[in-house]
Amino acid sequence: MPKASTIDLAPPVERAFLVAVDTGDDSGWSAEDSLTELAALAATAGAEVVGAEWQNRRHVDPNWYVGKGKAEDLVAAKNETRFDLLVADDELSPSQQKSLESLLNVKVIDRSRLILDIFAQHARTHEGRLQVELAQLEYQLPRLTRLWTHLSRTQGGIGSRGPGESQLETDRRIIRDRIKKMKGRVDEVRQNRETAARGRDRRLMATVGIVGYTNAGKSTLLNSLVGSDVALAEDKLFATLDPTSRQVKLGDGQAAIITDTVGFIHKLPHQLVDAFRATLEEVNRADVLLEVVDASDAHFLEHRLTVQTVLDELGAGGKPRLVVFNKADLVDRAALDGTAPAPVIAGSVSVSALTGYGLDTLRLELSALLASLWVAVDVHVPYAAGELLARIRERGTIELDYGNRDVHVTGRVAPALAGELERVAAAWTETLESAPVE
Numbered sequence: 459m460p461k462a463s464t465i466d467l468a469p470p471v472e473r474a475f476l477v478a479v480d481t482g483d484d485s486g487w488s489a490e491d492s493l494t495e496l497a498a499l500a501a502t503a504g505a506e507v508v509g510a511e512w513q514n515r516r517h518v519d520p521n522w523y524v525g526k527g528k529a530e531d532l533v534a535a536k537n538e539t540r541f542d543l544l545v546a547d548d549e550l551s552p553s554q555q556k557s558l559e560s561l562l563n564v565k566v567i568d569r570s571r572l573i574l575d576i577f578a579q580h581a582r583t584h585e586g587r588l589q590v591e592l593a594q595l596e597y598q599l600p601r602l603t604r605l606w607t608h609l610s611r612t613q614g615g616i617g618s619r620g621p622g623e624s625q626l627e628t629d630r631r632i633i634r635d636r637i638k639k640m641k642g643r644v645d646e647v648r649q650n651r652e653t654a655a656r657g658r659d660r661r662l663m664a665t666v667g668i669v670g671y672t673n674a675g676k677s678t679l680l681n682s683l684v685g686s687d688v689a690l691a692e693d694k695l696f697a698t699l700d701p702t703s704r705q706v707k708l709g710d711g712q713a714a715i716i717t718d719t720v721g722f723i724h725k726l727p728h729q730l731v732d733a734f735r736a737t738l739e740e741v742n743r744a745d746v747l748l749e750v751v752d753a754s755d756a757h758f759l760e761h762r763l764t765v766q767t768v769l770d771e772l773g774a775g776g777k778p779r780l781v782v783f784n785k786a787d788l789v790d791r792a793a794l795d796g797t798a799p800a801p802v803i804a805g806s807v808s809v810s811a812l813t814g815y816g817l818d819t820l821r822l823e824l825s826a827l828l829a830s831l832w833v834a835v836d837v838h839v840p841y842a843a844g845e846l847l848a849r850i851r852e853r854g855t856i857e858l859d860y861g862n863r864d865v866h867v868t869g870r871v872a873p874a875l876a877g878e879l880e881r882v883a884a885a886w887t888e889t890l891e892s893a894p895v896e
Contacts, residue, residue, distance in 0.1 A: 472565075473540060474500045476510035477532065478547035479518045486760040487724065489514075489547070495724060496547050496569060503576050508539040512547075522561075523554045529561060536562055545572055548725070552601045570597060570727035577730065585647050585737070592640040593733035599633050644733065651739065663705070664714040664828050664872065667744030669769065671761035672721030674752040675784040679811040680704065680718045683821070701737055708825040717744065722768045724760070731771060738772055746778040746827055753808065754788035780827050781806035782820060787813050829855070832870040837883035840864050846882060850875050863890075 476496050480489035489512035497507045513528045522529040523546055532544070542564050550558075550568040558566045567575075574594050581587045668676045683706045703717040717740050731738070741747065749765060751758050769775040787810040807823050809816030832854060839846070840863075847865065850856055854871030864886060867879060 472505045472543040473508045474505040474543045474545050475508060475532070475535060475539060475541035476500065476545050476547065477524060477528075478510075478512040479524055480512055480514045481517060482514075486757070486763065491757065492547050492724065496545060496572075499569070499572050499576065500545055503572055503579070505543060505545075508541050509535055511535065518548065519554075520551070521553060521557050523548070523550055523558065529558065532558075532562060536564065543567070545569070549727070555601070569725055570729070573723065573727055573730065588640060588643050588647065589733040589737065592637065592644055593727065593729040595633055595637045595640060596729045596732070597727065599630065599637070602629055602633070647737075648735075648739065651737075664712070664746075665744045666706075666714050666716040666746055666748055666824065666828075667741045667774075668716060668718045668748045668750060669741060669765060670721060670750035671752065671755075671758075671765055672723045674721065674750045674755075674761070675811050676718050676721060676750045677702070679748075679750055679782065679784060679809070680706075680716060682811045682814060682817055683716065701740055703740075706821075708821045708828070712825045712828065714745075714824070714828065716748070722765050724764050726764075726768065731768065735772070738768075741769065741772055741774045741777075744774075744777065745831065746780065746824070747774070748824070749779050749781045751781060751783050752785050753783040754785045778827060778831060779805075780820075780824055783808045784811055786810045786815055828872075829870070831873065833873055833876045834870050835876050835879055836868045837879050838864045838866050838886060839879065839882050840886050840889075843882050843886075846875075846878060850879065 476493050478489040478493050478496070484492070493510050493512060497510065500507050511528070511531070513524050515525060519525050519529075524532075535541070544558060544562060544564055544566045546554075546558075546566070546568045548568060549570045550566070555566050555568070574590070574597060577586075577590045578594065581590045668680060670676050680702065684704045701717050701719050703715055705713055706716045707713050719738060719740055720734060747769075749762070751762060755761065766775060769777075783806060786808045790808065807816055807820050809820050811817075835856070838861075843865070847858065847867070850867070850871050854869055854875060856867055856869030856871060859866035859868075871879065
């Protein structure tokens with residue numbers, strides 16, 4: 459009896475061709491460099507990159523993105539490589555997208571749409587999926603006209619007036635209503651996060667936000683600091699989108715809540731920054747930031763500029779920060795086995811999250827940075843404030859002098875604890891002053 463053949467239900471791998479325009483306006487990034495990153499994005503999305511071209515122009519062409527001659531060259535490239543997907547390195551207008559699709563008869567997307575697709579693939583939690591859907595809807599709304607091109611192909615006259623426009627407006631209204639609903643649900647996410655943040659504030663645990671360019675090793679670093687695989691870590695762009703928070707032990711007996719956030723990237727779609735603001739606000743709530751930099755990447759300076767731009771947009775650009783040059787094992791032989799001490803240079807530390815090199819130094823430097831934010835206290839509190847005294851031992855360097863009526867507290871503590879100590883001390887002083895003289 460002949461063996462039954464299996465049917466492969468997996469969708470065919472798309473053959474992607476990349477195209478870019480170099481206007482000279484993107485300091486530090488050439489079109490070739492940007493296309494290299496775009497190729498990595500396409501591979502992450504599951505496409506096979508079969509070719510790429512770029513063009514030097516003063517401005518992008520308003521109709522074709524590239525010049526008309528270069529657009530016609532893409533027809534020859536299609537015949538040669540048989541690509542079925544064209545990916546532009548910049549955001550395309552609906553008219554540019556339509557022109558290229560009509561000329562090439564293939565699907566045309568831009569860098570923003572590609573990143574949105576990757577986010578849709580990698581969103582694992584309910585929160586992540588909400589925020590991705592909102593970003594997709596906001597990207598789609600101004601491009602609705604191209605979804606209804608079949609209506610424009612009908613002949614003019616009787617039967618062609620009204621329905622097309624009516625259908626388009628109906629779709630726009632549906633998407634606007636959906637966007638409104640999604641924004642409400644994302645606001646609920648924000649409120650839930652604020653509630654969780656207030657809970658952490660009540661525990662007065664130091665908070666640290668891990669930020670950095672995508673694939674710099676943020677999740678691997680968090681896993682190494684915790685000592686277990688709590689965050690997904692893969693050698694892919696945007697391997698993880700959903701924030702992970704864990705308590706990490708630092709130097710001098712301190713501990714902190716460290717949160718891994720979504721990675722940034724060159725030309726990050728503004729829809730994603732807006733939609734993920736609820737998640738990225740974890741960065742604003744952090745006491746300090748750990749900026750993770752891939753030390754082995756030749757473009758790490760440009761990557762840092764991208765990170766700074768997004769942090770400035772979030773209002774967190776000036777937060778206290780420790781720069782962590784990760785992947786030191788790729789650039790320094792001493793980091794290969796993880797036993798050599800790591801140098802600390804001008805507010806930065808060199809580490810390898812993979813081998814463990816520099817992690818002890820990182821813990822000490824992070825502890826010192828948090829301690830530098832502490833404030834001096836010199837107060838008297840009652841013995842009844844024992845629970846508060848127990849907490850300040852966890853987040854402060856203090857001396858306790860137990861007197862007949864109260865405890866004299868001197869030293870340095872976290873600002874929130876200092877405020878609580880001051881309030882308790884003021885109430886205690888008022889109690890003493892109002893007590894009858896014996």
